[in-house]
Amino acid sequence: MLNDSLLPKHVQLRAALLKTIEDELQPGAMIPSERDLTTRYDVSRATVRAAISSLVNEGRLTTVPGRGTVVTRPRVESNLHLASFTQDMRQRGHRPSTEVLSAAVVEAGEATAKALGISPGDSVWEIERLRLADDEPMAHEVSWYPEAIVPALGDEDLSGSIYAILEATYGVVITDAHQTTWAEQAGHTYAHLLEVGETAPVMVFDRVGSSHEGPVEQTISRYRGDRYQLSMSLQRGPSAR
Structure with missing residues (x-):
């Protein structure tokens, strides 16, 4: 009462x-x-x-x-830095795991071709995965890799770090990346995969990773807004007043 x-x-x-x-x-x-x-x-x-x-x-x-x-579980906090999901979660004391939803060679669309510096229609590996932290869905991601660089990527165990596979199998080291971030509602498809409501916020990351030779990877990830947050340090620019 x-x-x-x-x-x-x-x-x-x-x-x-x-x-x-x-x-x-x-x-x-x-x-x-x-x-x-x-x-x-x-x-x-x-x-x-x-x-x-x-x-x-x-x-x-x-x-x-x-x-x-x-x-609500506490949010996983991530500083903006270049690391795989597996590395990122382990560094924060979480147990990462992955469900591989699909892996196939497809023709690169215009946006992916532009990001990877190849021609539209060129063959790329398209890898779709659900990333979990402590057995709870954290993010959905789709990645594209030029087949010419990683011809047998689909034969590898894709449930762990693809960055580790690139380095160990193909000698390709991702050294830098350009990333664009925005927010949107989960919508029907991602709500089901991430186990959230359709109007729940998700953080979207569109990242293009490169080695010294050029672009190697494009990944679009959608993270649960209730479980993930970013932390960054900012410095005042020389022209700031």
Whole structure:
């Protein structure tokens, strides 16, 4: 039961749920169902939904399609640097894993051809993977590599670091990259793969990685906005006032 108060009931319930989250529940744990909460606190479902919605908007809870509402896990923080997903997650104390969704030789489209410095229609390996941290979907990525540089890439174990494969098998070392970042909604396809709502935010990274000889890789990654954040250091330019 909630105490009689001048505060609206959904505000009181939000405070009660927040205390439960902080004192009793671990990240990833499900909160009680709407029915349980209406009975426990003697409030309407509208009040329960308003309190939960407030905590979702604050980032304390996450709604997982098909499961319910869970306590939000802390975001994985990444400094902007050149590293594979596998390296990045291990450096932050997480256990990376990968589901290879597809690997095939396709014709390069115009955007990919331009990024890789090849001609439209040239053969490229297209690798689609789902990247996980501690068994939870973190990112979806599609990568393209010129077949002329990595002719048998599809025969390799693509569940780990492709950067390691490039170096060990083909002597290709990614030394630098250009990356463009933006945000968008997950949409139906990526919501299903990343286990988020269709309107959930995702961070998109379009990266072109190069060796000393030129472009080798284009990767477009979509990271869950509720599980990933970027950290960067900025310096004031000489012309700044």
